[in-house]
Amino acid sequence: MGEHHSTYVPKTGIERWVDARLPIVRLMHDSAVSYPVPRNLNYFWTFGGILMMMLVSQIITGIVLVMHYTPHVDYAFQSVEHIMRDVNYGWLMRYAHANGASMFFVAVYIHIFRGMYYGSYKAPRELLWILGVVIFLLMMATAFMGYVLPWGQMSFWGATVITNLFSAIPVVGESIVTWLWGGYSVDNPTLNRFFSLHYLLPFMIFGVVILHVWALHHVGQNNPSGVEVKNYAKDTVPFTPFATVKDLFAMVCFLMVFAWFVFFHPNFLGHADNYIPADPLKTPAHIVPEWYFLPFYGILRAVPDKLGGVLAMFASIALLAFLPWLDTSKVKSGAYRPAFKIFFWVFVVVCLFLGYAGSQPTDKAVLTLGGRVVLDMVGFGQILTVYYFAHFLVILPLLGLFEKPLALPASIADSVLASTGHGHPVGAHASPEK
């Protein structure tokens, strides 16, 4: 697809003066106004904009919260309660920030699965995809450290469990954990450094997002047909007003869901245990991470060996970066891959069940036959884990070789107009008289 020509024309003398010295208005115009967008994008393509909005929202509410928060083991919990009770609109800022993190992950998971379904990781978008995986990793690190800051029971034990993952590394593991903690256990030095990094990482995310968008605008957006743009006039529409207005509409819908959580169920996605101050001598009876980490936690718990479990968990994320080469099919869009479509949805269900397995006690029975437990949560998690890896390492490579894809449309314009065959947009055939 490549870069399109700049269509910016400075109108006033001042604009011409600025444009000759720093063409920043031109950059904005070319990337957010005249930028050509495939005309067939569906609403799944609005989540990039929604994610941008959530990142900005998290940074703003976060900066505000820092004005009232105290990063010290003796005061952190109190200062969070102080925010909730005393600070003007503090409750709103904190609930928006905590639920904002969840909404951020809702959006990013939809964004990732959209990319998987429509093959958005395939050439020439491999780097775009890998930058996305990097953003996802940074998001996980940021969310984890942010969750530690209120210094409740889940904060403390979450930090203990996650930092202890590194003790599985042979030989140097224990030294690394001591270095991460800055002590003999998770304590004040740990809280302080997590606070520092929690403030830093969102700006690093912002930097990688700029690279992500740059890569996107260089290669052009994928689209539901998976066919590249061939004719700008026929296949694309300008970003403004088409994508801008559509993105804004999607953002408002998304904000309604976000607001529903913030105002009506602000603690639904959290854990009651985190309203108990951290106690290094007592682990909560059932510790679970936040919902967005559950599938990976499910994989960690499924492997009976410590190092093996840690490796499997990190591998399950690292595999995503290799997806462009593991999927051997030449066809991008799942819409034209009948077998892939089925396996894709099975994979989605497996991920959801992995999350469920990660959220349950390990000894809970999944399947009982005649009063005997045939399958417990560990065994269930193991089956799901094997499938998760098989999807990437066996199913996707083989599917590309054996699957017979459907005929691709000749162009994006054809895919939009195909259903009528004579130039009417899709939907026009749903005439009221029928």
Add this chain to the structure above:
Amino acid sequence: MKDVADNTMKAPGASDPNRRDFLLLATGAAGAVAVGGIAWPLISQMNPDASTVAAGAPVEVDLAPIGEGKAITLKWRGKPIFVRHRTAQEIADAKKDDTAALPDRQADAARVRAFDGKAQEQWIVVYGNCTHLGCVPIGFSGEYNGWYCPCHGSHYDNSGRIRKGPAPRNLDIPEFAFLSASKIRIG
């Protein structure tokens, strides 16, 4: 590479290129040392500081108040330590299991300490952090009447040995010694 250097770097009347190569390498090496020298303090500052190390000095624990069949949890270096006063039956159970299938094989005798040449096998002193991911196991529970970790389901026996579950090692034993028959020093 050499040709390029010859063509581009040679000023009129300059000396042979070997001198330039040497200067380039020497500057690069000095720069690498400088970067390492700056990086090290930045990395090292994250290790435990002097006050944290000082707060982790050895402590003495009086065992007299701990009745037979009871256990206490104390906090040292921010971590829980279990001190368990075992009954004769429990000691016998632990010894009998020396020959059982132990993932991290260790005799019960190797997990107790002696005073005055006599093994104080009624006292088990272990770190109260599961060797899997550091949760605090619950005492007098699990399938082996030792400890049970609720996080990921590791079972330990009354000697603190891992018997079942994902934990890789027996509960760690802190450095400790008997000062008298009823007093220990940890650390």
